[in-house]
Amino acid sequence: MQMKHATLYSRVLAGDAAYNGRFFTGVLTTGIYCLPSCKARKPKPENVRFFPTCEAARAAGLRPCRKCHPDDFARGADPVLEDMETLVREIRADPTRFADVAAIVRRSGFGATRLFELFRQHFHATPADVVLRARIKTAKQKLVATTRSSSGRRAPAAERSLLEIAQEVGFESLSVFHEHFRRLNGMTPAAYRDLRGTRTFRVLLPTDYPLGYLRRALTRDPHSLTERLDGNRASIAIQLDAGPALLRLELSDDAINAEVVTPPIQHDSAAIEAHAVIVGLLGLDQDATAFARMARKLGLARLVAGRSELRLVQTTSIFDGVLWSIIGQQINFTFACLLRRRLIEHTGAPLDGAEGLYCPPTPAAIAALDPDALLPLKFSRQKASTVVSVARLIADGQLDLAALRGASATRVERTLLAIRGLGPWSVNYIMMRSLGFADCVPLGDTGVSSGLLALLELEERPDIDATRTLMAVFSPYRSLATAHLWQFQKPIPV
Secondary structure (H helix, E strand, O other), X not given: OXXXXXXXXXXXXXXXXXXXXXXXXXEOOOOEEEOOOOOOOOOOHHHEEXXXXXXXXXXXXXXXXXXXXXXXXXXXXXXXXXXXXXXXHHHHHOHHHOOOHHHHHHHHOOOHHHHHHHHHHHHOOOHHHHHHHHHXXXXXXXXOOEEEOOOOOEEEOOOOOHHHHHXXXXXXXXXXXXXXXXXXXXXXXXXXXXXOOOXXXXXXXXXXXXXXXXXXXXXXXXXXXXXXXXXXXXXEEEEEOOEEEEEEEEEOOOEEXXXXXXXXXXXXXXXXXXXXHHHHXXXXXXXXXXXXXXXXXXXXXXXXXXXXOOOOOOOOOHHHHHHHXXXXXXXXXXXXXXXXXXXXXXXXXXXXXXXXXXXXXXXXXXXXXXXXXXXXXXXXXXXXXXXXXXXXHHHOOOOOHHHHHHOOHHXXXXXXXXXXXXXXXXXXXXXXXXXXXXXXXXXXXXHHHHHHHHHOOOOXXXXXXXXXXXXXXXXXXXXXXXXXXXXXXXXXXX
């Protein structure tokens, strides 16, 4: 509370969530007090008074805001978020209970407008999106389900018809099921069922998919130890549940032919896991068409010109995204690539039969290091400490990366921000590039600010507050906006 009134007010105008709890905003004309990040209409500075605690605001005769719930935040509770998380768990557990959005509205207890706002805020999705993805996920589980025989061996479950599975998960027709399944997975339900026990499969690309940008992503570090592109053949070292493996891709304009080629993998899920990696690389579950339509309506068609179907390429694992987010802090990209290669060489080993590619590092391998061991590799002491300490949290089970994938965006952000060494840029990077959240901005990113400078023909590079304001117009697709801004000043790849 030693900050000046003007400084505090600037945080309110910016809606800066980093200051939530550090002070509370009292609005004298309405008689309420809020968090600095409250989405309510911004008050005039002369009508504002700042308080160090909720108790101080109440002592001044003010009442808590019903939109941002400052008292709940102050005591570490968030009943609205908890209600939303419970609702989404119910949807995912049994999507057939919710035939339409009206059923979700009735179950929630919120009005339709408020419910849509909460879904966007906490899950970066609409209620219909959440139901659809829950149905598709349940269908995928049913398609590849196995049962254990009396001898203890796993065998395919009795194969039910695709129509039966479609109806079981809530689709009214087989054609609608096929359409949504293929769009989100790049293959038909029948082809997905065939992934069980195979090593080769084919993923279909959306119409006008800009394959050149995937090539650019795969070659952004020309000396990478975990991925290589030679013409239309990509080799990528990945971690599967059974251990490291080599994924080989043949790229063409309409499809990706994939093969898990090494090492010998005996379990049935290798291709299923590899398929998930490819879906992430291609960004198939991102609504590129809707974002391009928004950009044109905003009068910013040149942002998406020549790449309207651009997607944000996902990292091959959440842990890989965590490493990139720490290593890449406050250094240029070329040096970040060098540090990552040195870390991989130090903690990994060449992958058998992978032509010089290395196994991606595991949390356990990095957790076993003394941070000082990274200093000769040119890691700063702080970066070395953060890499090792975060790896130890993951290896010890204190940070469950798998659980983050199904959590709300709000819960993920709070969980990661509580970890020493992970700031807003790192957290948003992980959320965008490893967890697939649709409405994130890595504030402070030079690629984003440079893109905005050129796109909007600004007189000076926007700072963090200006970037936050300028990017707001792209919500709920700010992750895709970030992807386009990163590419905006670069030539369109072949």
